[in-house]
Amino acid sequence: MFKKILIANRGEIACRVIKTARRMGIKTVAVYSDADARAKHVEMADEKVRLGPPPASESYLLAEAIILACKETGAEAVHPGYGFLSERTSFAKALEEAGIAFIGPPVGAIAAMGDKIESKKLAKAAGVNVVPGFLGEIADTDEAVRIAGDIGYPVMMKASAGGGGKGMRLAYSERDVREGFEATKREGLASFGDDRVFIEKFIESPRHIEIQVLGDKHGNILYLNERECSVQRRHQKVVEEAPSPFVTPEMRRAMGEQAVALARAVGYYSAGTVELIVSGADKTGKGFYFLEMNTRLQVEHPVTEYITGLDLVEQMIRVAYGERLAFTQDQVKLEGWSVENRVYAEDPYRGFLPSTGRLARYRPPAETADVRVDDGVYEGSEISMFYDPMIAKLVTYGATRSQAIDRQVAALDSFEIDGIGHNVDFLSALMQHPRFRSGELTTGFIAEEYPEGFQGAPADAALTARLAAVAGVIATAEAARASLIDGQLAPTAFSDTATAVAEWVVALDGAEHRVVIGGEAVTVDGQAVVVDAPYRPGQRLIEATIDGEPLAIRVVRQRSSWRFTTRGASHTLRVLAPRVAELSHHMIEKVPPDLSRFLLCPMPGLVTAINVAAGDKVEAGQPLAVVEAMKMENILRAEKTGTVKTVAAKPGESLAVDAVILEFE
Known part of the structure; x- marks a missing residue:
């Protein structure tokens, strides 16, 4: 087996490869940029x-720099991860010429499948269903x-x-x-350094399903x-x-056999x-068509590892070394069942705009046999504008689909991320959505279910009552601490939170709830709630048990x-003593400034x-400016008819969030 390999990548996938190499007794070499x-x-x-x-x-x-790093460190092989050089034929060729093993497919296969136009022609010749197009x-x-x-x-x-969602546009008309x-x-x-474009028919009610294949250098090819x-x-x-909740055993076999035929x-x-x-509208099981073949490890490979019990990185390393696959198709x-969510540095409350900055707080959920976190960051890491905005991948496993999804919801609630925007709330909302849980999915699911954005x-x-109860418990604990510190209240009134008596008005989501804490008893609007919410002042994550x-x-x-964040949303809870709550209704509300004149x-x-x-x-709808972030062009359009007063920005300028681009009269 290889003694030392170099990982030509960064972030979570580099960490992922290092973990398997370490378990196999293989030394690893990391490469890095200054960032x-x-x-x-x-x-x-x-x-x-x-x-x-x-x-x-x-x-x-820089392929030359990576090859030089291999020579300097004595690395015998390179694992490219995904992205970057993973599907560059020139890189694989250069490694071969330097006598360094490439932990990936042969150069010819990368070249054949890397060109989406040529790959569709090859797929058609191999008997694979292809989408009508030019x-x-x-x-x-x-x-x-x-x-x-x-x-x-x-x-x-x-x-x-x-690839990766870049360089794609859906058109419903000539204007598009x-x-x-x-x-x-x-x-x-x-x-990608290639401006060629092809056009194909867009499949209605489409589902995106992929087949994992694995082959060795001895002609054995399987689908996983x-x-x-x-x-x-x-x-x-x-x-x-x-x-997939949609695929039948017959479909699985037909898809798998076509995938193997293409690979062969x-x-x-x-x-x-x-x-x-x-x-999704074809119930015959025959309405599937070839899109493309990714000649590398996929981001989502952990879900396949869970249901098959295989380590795909290990299999790649063994195949690259020349070993035969140790198992058959049967x-x-x-x-x-396994589910994976991609935790991104993007703000779903602001149209999923990319977010960059430092992870002031990063506490992923604890890993277990059924919960896996693949990440490449730690508390204090910076999410840079130079690379992909992924923070982590959260993967869960269960005996059933429902169990795997429930474990996602619980694990997402335990994810602590501060300092940047992130999509944890949105992922939790997806996991709870009735349509997702039913398995009735299409690639338009998010656009269809959140047409006005995510709120x-x-x-x-039931959840509102539970949040109000917990708010009452922690407000009581905070009051007990305050009474001991400054003596403003009788020293025995809140000396022990287990026996404390307090009454609060909790304003939540436009409604007020009266919460009474009396010893170990808690009532919300007169209804008894059994609450176990261990809390100490300053605590950022409460692991509560409410009504069991x-x-x-x-x-x-x-x-x-x-601010309580759980089950896919953040809630602002104002917790006041009854008399203070009554007087608060007479406070003048601060009106935010009108920024509608500015882009x-x-x-x-x-x-x-x-x-x-x-x-x-x-x-309305007219393009005003184009801003590029994370290599994606974002067209900013006018929301209404108007006249431009001044233009504050110019092409080539880097702007911070909320910087003024132009002002209307």
């Missing part, structure tokens, strides 16, 4: 080598409009070398094609069941699970994924109020275009 000098993967590895400045083009994408090169926007019309709307425009074709080309060129990845936002996967057609070995678009297990998961009356049910609540003190930058980003000038009249 990652103190990153978790650098600390975990046995050795480390600096590559260069923060931009990936000057560090993680696979040739498209010269200009006018030709794109003609082709889209011939195929029939809606159509999807995709960068040929795209004319507006999006050039943007798709630019994204493809910026992210499927993953459902239909819950997406802007074509970026958010939730993945294995198996290109001489594939190592781990890879064949992605399929499946018509021995591939499918036991239980937090709704709280029912566990509930984790993240707690932040805000003067006379508290504010919604995220930290680079201004790539300003589409208007001072004095221009604009209509």
Whole structure:
């Protein structure tokens, strides 16, 4: 077996590979940019080598520097993770020429599947179902409009070398094609160095299902069941699970056999994924079509590991060393259910805008046999504008789908993240959504269920009463502490929270609840509640049990109020003594300033275009500016008719969140 391998990546996937290598007794080498000098993967590895400045083009994408690092450290093989150089044929060739093993598929397979146009032709020749579309090169926007019309709307425009949700535009009309074709080309060129675009039919009620394949260098190729990845936002996967609640055993076999046929057609070995678009309206089990093949390890591979009991990174390393697969297709297990959520540095309450900054607090849920956290950060780490905004992957397992989902909800409640925006509330809301739990999914799920954006998961009356009860308990504990410190109250009144007596008015979600704490008894609006909520002043996470049910609540003190975050939403609770609550109704409400005249930058980003000038009249929906963040172009549009008074920003300028771009009259 290899004695030492280098991981040509960063973040959670680098840490993930290091864990398996360490278990196998293999030494590891980490590479890093200046932005990652103190990153978790650098600390975990046995050795480390600096590559260069923060931009990936000057560090993680420098194949020559990585090969030099292998020679300097004596690394015999390279695991590329995903992204960066993982699917670059030139990198795999360069490693081969240097006598360094590539822990991945053969160069020919990467080349064949890396070009989405050529891969579809190969898939069709191999007998794989393909989506109707135009696979040739498209010269200009006018030709794109003609082709889209011939195929029939809606159509999807995709960068040929795209992936990870970048370089994709959905078009329902000629206007959409004319507006999006050039943007798709630019994204493809910026992210992948290839501006070719192809167009294909958009499948209605689509589900995104993928087949994990694994092969060795001796001609053995297997499929390791499927993953459902239909819950997406802007074509970026958010939730993945294995198996799929939609796929039948007959579909699984048909999909798997076609995936293996495609892999065999290109001489594939190592781990890879064949992605399929499946018509949710087709109940025959035959309405699935080839999308693309990812010739690398997928972000969502842990859910497959849970249901099969396999370590895919270990399998990749063993295959790269030349070993045969130690099991057959009939021995591939499918036991239980696994769900993965991607915890991103993005703010769902602000349209999922990217968030950068330092993790002032980072406490992931405790790992168990059924809860797994794959991350590449620690408290104090910085989420940089240079790389992917993923903070962690939360993976849970259960004997049933419902059990795996319930464990996600509980674990998400225990996730503590401060300092940046994050999507934990949104993920929890997804896990609780009746449609998600029913398994009736499509790739349009998020857009369809949250058309006006995300405002937090709704709280029912039972949850509201529980939150009010906990608020009363901790307010009593805080009052007891205050009485002992400053003597403002009789020293015995709150000397022991177990026997304290207090009455509070808790304002929550527009309603007031009267909470009475009397010894160990707690009542909310006259109804008895059994509360066990161990709390000490300053505590940030309360692990409570209310009426026998566990509930984790993240707690932040805000003067006379508290912010409780649990079950997919943040709630502001104002906890006051009855007389104070009565008087508070006479307080004058502070009105926030009117900022409707300004176009504010919604995220930290680079201004790539300003589409208007001072004095221009604009209509609702008209593009005003383009801001790029995390390599994604964001078009900012006018919300209503108006006239531009001044333009404060210019192309090429980097702006902070809420910076003024322009002002209307």
